[in-house]
Amino acid sequence: MSIRLTRWGHACIRLDREDDRVVIDPGVFSDLPQALDGVSAVLVTHEHPDHVATEPVVEAVQGGVEVWAPQPVVDALVAAGAPAARVHAVRAGDTLTAGGFDVEVLGEWHALVHADVPRVHNVGYLIEKVLHPGDAYLDPSGAEVDVLCTPIGAPWLKLGDVVDYVRSVRPGRVVVVHDALLSAIGQGMAIGLLGRLAGAGEPISLDPGEGIDV
Incomplete structure (x- = not known):
């Protein structure tokens, strides 16, 4: 049974x-709120606002959606009015079922931005051979990855490191994410470099609402 992967802007899948x-x-x-329409579960990699919009997510939880996220995200959502019983803390090594999908939780820390910028907790999610690493180069520990959601633009990111990360994971396909800070020219350059060097074929760039079958 196929899964439809749809991108809803920046890092949202x-x-x-x-x-x-x-x-x-x-x-x-x-x-938003299109990405949340009809869902029963939300996974959050870390606390930065480009990865969790507090008000819409709290409204979704109040409407019955369940959320899994690192503890700082859980605390922030509950403080903003999310029912605590539907917001669950996760850490590396956890396994869970969210929205009908089996999920493995990976990783612990956000990639380093600068020595003067404190690192925050960041987890990634491996779901049915789809890996979303959040803002880190997370090691799937030899697990088969069909689709790697690969950040291409961020203050912590260097494209050469992204190439090496894709090579290490060896996914069947790459879907580019985390590109809101890039111009169209910058996106094109990043995608072209990954396509030439990373060894996972031509990267897939999806506009909001576009998707692929996995």
């Missing part, structure tokens, strides 16, 4: 499989 639905990282640069 949604997976649909019949009645199973989950959204990862609905942040302030995402197309």
Whole structure:
């Protein structure tokens, strides 16, 4: 049974499989509330607002959606009015079922921006061979990855490191994410470099609402 992966802007990815639905990282640069329409579960990689838009997510939780996220995100959502019983803390090594999907939680820390910028907790999610690493180069520990959601533009990121990360994961396909800070020219250059060097074929760039079957 195929899964539809749809991108809803920046780092936001949604997976649909019949009645199973989950959204990862609905942040302030995402197309909301469209990404959250009809879902029962949200996964958040870390606390930065481009990965979690507090007000829409709290409204979704108040409407019955469940959220899994690192503890600082849980604390912030509950403080903003999300019912605590529907917001769950996760850490590396956890396994769970969210929105009908089996999920493995990876990683611990956001990639380093600068020595003077404190690092925050960041987890990634491996779902049905789809890996969303958040803002880090997370090691799937040999697990097979069909689709790697690969950041291409961020203060912590160097494209050469992204190339090496894709090579290390060896995914079947790359879907580019985390590009809201890039111009169209910058996006094109990053995608071209990954396509030439990373070894995972031509990267897939999806406009908001566009998707692929996985």
